[in-house]
Amino acid sequence: MSKNLTSRSEDYSKWYNELVVKADLAENSAVRGCMVIKPYGFAIWEKMQAELDRMFKETGHQNAYFPLFIPKSLFEAEEKNAKGFAKECAIVTHYRLENDPENEGKLRVDPKSKLEEELIVRPTSEAIIWNTFRGWIQSYRDLPLLINQWANVVRWEMRTRLFLRTTEFLWQEGHTAHATKQEAVAEAELMNNVYADFAENFMAIPVIKGVKTEKERFAGAEDTFCIEALMQDGKALQAGTSHFLGQNFAKAFDVKFTNKEGKQDYVWATSWGVSTRLMGALIMTHSDDKGLVLPPNLAPNQVVIVPIYKNDEQFEAVSEVANGLMKDLRSKGVSVKFDNRTTFRPGAKFAQHELQGVPLRIAIGPKDLEQGTVELARRDTFTKEVVLLNNLVDKVVDLMTEIQNCLYQKALDFRDTHITKVDTFEKFKDVLENKTGFISAHWDGTAETETKIKEITKATIRCIPVDIVEEEGKCVYSGKASKRRVLFAKAY
Amino acid sequence: MSKNLTSRSEDYSKWYNELVVKADLAENSAVRGCMVIKPYGFAIWEKMQAELDRMFKETGHQNAYFPLFIPKSLFEAEEKNAKGFAKECAIVTHYRLENDPENEGKLRVDPKSKLEEELIVRPTSEAIIWNTFRGWIQSYRDLPLLINQWANVVRWEMRTRLFLRTTEFLWQEGHTAHATKQEAVAEAELMNNVYADFAENFMAIPVIKGVKTEKERFAGAEDTFCIEALMQDGKALQAGTSHFLGQNFAKAFDVKFTNKEGKQDYVWATSWGVSTRLMGALIMTHSDDKGLVLPPNLAPNQVVIVPIYKNDEQFEAVSEVANGLMKDLRSKGVSVKFDNRTTFRPGAKFAQHELQGVPLRIAIGPKDLEQGTVELARRDTFTKEVVLLNNLVDKVVDLMTEIQNCLYQKALDFRDTHITKVDTFEKFKDVLENKTGFISAHWDGTAETETKIKEITKATIRCIPVDIVEEEGKCVYSGKASKRRVLFAKAY
Numbered sequence: 001m002s003k004n005l006t007s008r009s010e011d012y013s014k015w016y017n018e019l020v021v022k023a024d025l026a027e028n029s030a031v032r033g034c035m036v037i038k039p040y041g042f043a044i045w046e047k048m049q050a051e052l053d054r055m056f057k058e059t060g061h062q063n064a065y066f067p068l069f070i071p072k073s074l075f076e077a078e079e080k081n082a083k084g085f086a087k088e089c090a091i092v093t094h095y096r097l098e099n100d101p102e103n104e105g106k107l108r109v110d111p112k113s114k115l116e117e118e119l120i121v122r123p124t125s126e127a128i129i130w131n132t133f134r135g136w137i138q139s140y141r142d143l144p145l146l147i148n149q150w151a152n153v154v155r156w157e158m159r160t161r162l163f164l165r166t167t168e169f170l171w172q173e174g175h176t177a178h179a180t181k182q183e184a185v186a187e188a189e190l191m192n193n194v195y196a197d198f199a200e201n202f203m204a205i206p207v208i209k210g211v212k213t214e215k216e217r218f219a220g221a222e223d224t225f226c227i228e229a230l231m232q233d234g235k236a237l238q239a240g241t242s243h244f245l246g247q248n249f250a251k252a253f254d255v256k257f258t259n260k261e262g263k264q265d266y267v268w269a270t271s272w273g274v275s276t277r278l279m280g281a282l283i284m285t286h287s288d289d290k291g292l293v294l295p296p297n298l299a300p301n302q303v304v305i306v307p308i309y310k311n312d313e314q315f316e317a318v319s320e321v322a323n324g325l326m327k328d329l330r331s332k333g334v335s336v337k338f339d340n341r342t343t344f345r346p347g348a349k350f351a352q353h354e355l356q357g358v359p360l361r362i363a364i365g366p367k368d369l370e371q372g373t374v375e376l377a378r379r380d381t382f383t384k385e386v387v388l389l390n391n392l393v394d395k396v397v398d399l400m401t402e403i404q405n406c407l408y409q410k411a412l413d414f415r416d417t418h419i420t421k422v423d424t425f426e427k428f429k430d431v432l433e434n435k436t437g438f439i440s441a442h443w444d445g446t447a448e449t450e451t452k453i454k455e456i457t458k459a460t461i462r463c464i465p466v467d468i469v470e471e472e473g474k475c476v477y478s479g480k481a482s483k484r485r486v487l488f489a490k491a492y
Numbered sequence: 493m494s495k496n497l498t499s500r501s502e503d504y505s506k507w508y509n510e511l512v513v514k515a516d517l518a519e520n521s522a523v524r525g526c527m528v529i530k531p532y533g534f535a536i537w538e539k540m541q542a543e544l545d546r547m548f549k550e551t552g553h554q555n556a557y558f559p560l561f562i563p564k565s566l567f568e569a570e571e572k573n574a575k576g577f578a579k580e581c582a583i584v585t586h587y588r589l590e591n592d593p594e595n596e597g598k599l600r601v602d603p604k605s606k607l608e609e610e611l612i613v614r615p616t617s618e619a620i621i622w623n624t625f626r627g628w629i630q631s632y633r634d635l636p637l638l639i640n641q642w643a644n645v646v647r648w649e650m651r652t653r654l655f656l657r658t659t660e661f662l663w664q665e666g667h668t669a670h671a672t673k674q675e676a677v678a679e680a681e682l683m684n685n686v687y688a689d690f691a692e693n694f695m696a697i698p699v700i701k702g703v704k705t706e707k708e709r710f711a712g713a714e715d716t717f718c719i720e721a722l723m724q725d726g727k728a729l730q731a732g733t734s735h736f737l738g739q740n741f742a743k744a745f746d747v748k749f750t751n752k753e754g755k756q757d758y759v760w761a762t763s764w765g766v767s768t769r770l771m772g773a774l775i776m777t778h779s780d781d782k783g784l785v786l787p788p789n790l791a792p793n794q795v796v797i798v799p800i801y802k803n804d805e806q807f808e809a810v811s812e813v814a815n816g817l818m819k820d821l822r823s824k825g826v827s828v829k830f831d832n833r834t835t836f837r838p839g840a841k842f843a844q845h846e847l848q849g850v851p852l853r854i855a856i857g858p859k860d861l862e863q864g865t866v867e868l869a870r871r872d873t874f875t876k877e878v879v880l881l882n883n884l885v886d887k888v889v890d891l892m893t894e895i896q897n898c899l900y901q902k903a904l905d906f907r908d909t910h911i912t913k914v915d916t917f918e919k920f921k922d923v924l925e926n927k928t929g930f931i932s933a934h935w936d937g938t939a940e941t942e943t944k945i946k947e948i949t950k951a952t953i954r955c956i957p958v959d960i961v962e963e964e965g966k967c968v969y970s971g972k973a974s975k976r977r978v979l980f981a982k983a984y
Contacts, residue, residue, distance in 0.1 A: 027624075027627075029558070029559045029620065029624065030559075030563055030566060030620065030623050030624075031559045031561045031562070031563060031611065031620070034559035034560070034561060035559070036556070036557070036558050036559065036624050037556060037557040038556055039554035039555065039556045039639065042554075042555050042556050042557055043554070043555070045557075046555065062531035062534075062535070063531065063534050063535070063538065064528070064529060064530055064531045064534050065528070065529040065534055065537075065662065066521070066528050067521045067522075067523045067526035067527070067528065067660055068526070068613075068644055068646065068660050069523045069526060069582070069660070070523070071522055071523060072589070072599055074522060075589070075599055076597060076598055076599055087588055087589035087590060087599070087602075088587060088588050089587065089588070089589065090561070090584045090587060090611070091584060091585065091586040091587065091588075091589065091601055091605075092582045092583060092584050092585075092613065093583065093584075093585045093586060093601065094583040094585060095580060095581065095582060095583065095648040096579055096580050096581070096583075096648065097564070097567070097579035097581065097583065097612070098579060105568060106568055107564055107567055107568055107579070109583055109585065109610055110579075113583075118601055119523065119582070120589070121560075121584065121613070128521065128522065128523070131522050132519075132521065132522075132528050135519075141835045141836075147531065151644075152560055152643075152644065154560065156587040156588065168559055168560050168561070170557065343633045344633075
């Protein structure tokens with residue numbers, strides 16, 4: 001572990017890349033664009049998964065598992081709905097390797113094993129799932145069908161970055177079918193709200209809930225709801241999307257049901273997903289030049305106890321206190337690790353836990369034993385204090401809530417000071433370049449203007465916020481009439 | 493849902509296939525050999541995952557995630573260790589689809605998108621993981637490295653059966669690295685014991701712990717530990733394996749460490765895995781001609797409450813009792829579902845829950861309300877009894893343990909009466925054909941005899957049991973000297 005991280009002000013992008021690797025979250029693999037998620041990074045993802053999974057189940061969803069591969073012909077059915085969908089994906093064409101007769105010790109693809117129909121590694125599962133739903137849905141009694149899948153997906157990305165954009169990534173994809181349009185729209189909104197709840201209360205990331213413009217919408221969707229977060233460099237990050245798909249997929253895959261009146265109709269659909277990209281959002285929202293900063297609600301270890309000692313006797317005495325403390329903290333639901341490795345010195349341990357963002361560090365040394373104290377150090381504020389052992393457990397429990405809230409408030413303050421109302425295109429460009437963040441501006445509602453603004457500034461419309469107040473105004477670019485402001489930003 | 497399941501005595505194989513589909517566990521998909529795991533089946537798998545994951549973590553393992561794809565060249569490094577490893581696997585050769593210019597609405601593989609090096613969809617991850625471990629291990633302080641991965645894997649199987657053998661399946665694969673041979677062997681044994689513990693205490697499946705013969709061993713392993721279960725048709729099923737890999741993978745991928753004495757050495761390795769195949773074992777061990785039978789420790793719903801009513805008033809009165817009961821049962825850790833669907837009659841609900849193996853059914857009707865009773869029905873024994881509501885919660889809690897134990901005992905009795913000591917080859921063939929089950933017989937220790945016996949009888953050596961008592965004897969086939977009996981059986 002080399003010591004110094006590039007600072008955010010020096011090179012934000014480099015800071016991020018270094019942090020992900022040095023904090024042992026993930027690394028690049030031998031496979032182009034695919035990452036290895038290391039145990040510490042995966043432990044954070046597991047906490048996210050567990051919370052999201054609980055929230056999905058509480059809202060009536062069930063998990064299932066569908067094939068990794070999608071026959072090309074099913075893509076063709078979907079293609080009618082989704083002309084714009086990227087076709088960069090991994091394609092399986094053969095099913096056997098053989099020893100290369102011309103090259104001892106080498107393998108080659110057996111040309112006799114060519115598949116009749118190519119298989120696509122799922123970039124998303126609408127096609128295979130809707131093809132399956134056709135067999136599951138006959139009548140209104142089978143609806144709503146509320147399915148979620150945790151899976152790996154593959155999109156052949158040309159430029160990749162750990163967590164933010166990788167060829168293979170992990171995600172969940174919800175796919176639901178409903179008897180009415182109204183129900184399906186309500187479901188899409190509900191799941192966008194679940195995402196917002198998760199982002200704010202677990203990730204401590206404030207998000208703006210909104211609707212995508214037609215241009216930014218998922219191909220095949222009639223409406224895309226989203227949550228948008230703001231990173232410390234003033235760029236936006238789309239943290240989750242939830243699509244109202246109308247009857248498009250039902251029609252493409254012929255999924256009909258008999259309604260209560262005995263008539264046949266196509267079902268209404270939604271899909272919604274979040275991915276390991278959330279790890280990127282988590283890292284970029286809270287971390288600092290010393291390394292990762294984790295909100296207690298998602299930290300694999302909320303507290304680490306580091307023993308300070310000079311000999312075995314001291315180590316044993318400190319360990320006894322630490323073990324008792326661990327037990328007490330765990331009984332209160334605090335996850336705690338006693339870093340009793342004898343192969344590392346306290347200084348190295350401090351540095352590691354700082355880099356890895358453990359919210360609270362407790363150091364216990366011989367002096368503490370004499371005085372009945374410990375030293376507490378907060379990762380987020382770097383504040384240290386000496387605390388009496390007999391007050392400690394309640395204090396730590398309170399600190400977990402306080403740190404969680406502080407991180408959220410800090411991110412919220414940053415975000416709110418980076419939403420700038422702008423009424424001229426000159427100002428738009430100036431704010432985008434110099435202040436960065438979200439720009440709240442009037443837009444004439446045309447894809448043409450949206451495209452122009454993107455060409456000139458690289459900013460896109462992140463969303464039309466759901467709580468935006470209607471107001472008369474003029475488009476910041478075309479000067480045409482507009483009824484509401486929308487949010488622009490450069491984005492990940 | 494059609495009514496009658498083929499009986500086990502009529503056609504065991506057909507019974508299994510029908511049961512999996514009718515109980516809503518899984519179904520075949522549009523992709524050859526790949527299954528869809530339906531919500532009810534997946535809920536059972538999730539319970540298995542949760543228990544196993546807890547056991548892995550309690551024994552010091554961490555989860556991580558490695559790429560789905562393995563470059564062909566990494567396979568070539570592994571190939572040196574694993575000549576026998578099957579090469580039937582899904583091979584990605586291209587990364588882009590395009591609209592077919594000659595065929596409106598159709599897609600084709602873009603020939604310009606051919607990969608320089610083919611990617612193999614992981615059939616198992618030793619190659620990519622050991623290639624990664626090289627970067628993670630420098631000194632003894634990095635050891636032991638105890639990693640597990642939950643993942644999908646693909647093996648191009650020619651003949652597939654739901655859960656038992658599918659082209660894509662879900663599994664966990666543990667991969668560990670150690671400083672000494674002794675530690676690695678201990679790890680492989682430990683994890684085989686963890687699997688046995690899980691099979692017996694959660695799946696209620698008695699298993700025999702043993703060691704594979706060289707012929708039946710995982711290619712690249714120096715020793716393969718396994719657990720073997722017996723299905724109701726008298727065929728064995730390998731339920732889990734744990735491999736001591738020696739230094740084979742460390743040498744193939746050049747993974748060295750500096751030991752405490754400052755010398756470089758190759759690390760010692762293990763790998764171990766169980767898969768969705770366990771679902772097949774669970775189904776085939778306990779289920780009957782009426783459908784699935786689930787042990788309470790793995791049932792998604794341990795108890796289902798079915799209301800009996802003739803009008804809204806009765807429905808409300810029954811619901812009130814049911815809701816109170818649900819709350820009380822949940823507070824005691826019993827998972828319970830109130831099947832209050834108004835679109836199905838009680839008879840249809842009874843049939844469904846019987847088919848789906850819910851361990852205990854509680855029916856509550858208007859008479860019960862008058863008398864303060866409910867009707868309990870056990871799925872495993874079909875026994876029914878009327879019980880006073882105020883004793884019910886403790887009774888249900890006790891029944892969960894009792895049903896779990898009964899299922900285990902029943903499976904154990906069946907298994908134990910189907911281990912037959914045999915000393916002649918005539919008897920061997922007779923028992924195998926007519927009594928079925930495990931045959932305990934002397935074997936001369938040669939692969940030649942093993943092969944011959946398999947050719948003649950289709951029986952393989954399932955394992956050399958770890959607790960086998962040494963005894964002098966003569967090989968059942970060759971008559972040569974033997975020091976211990978081994979277990980033969982036909983197997984899945």
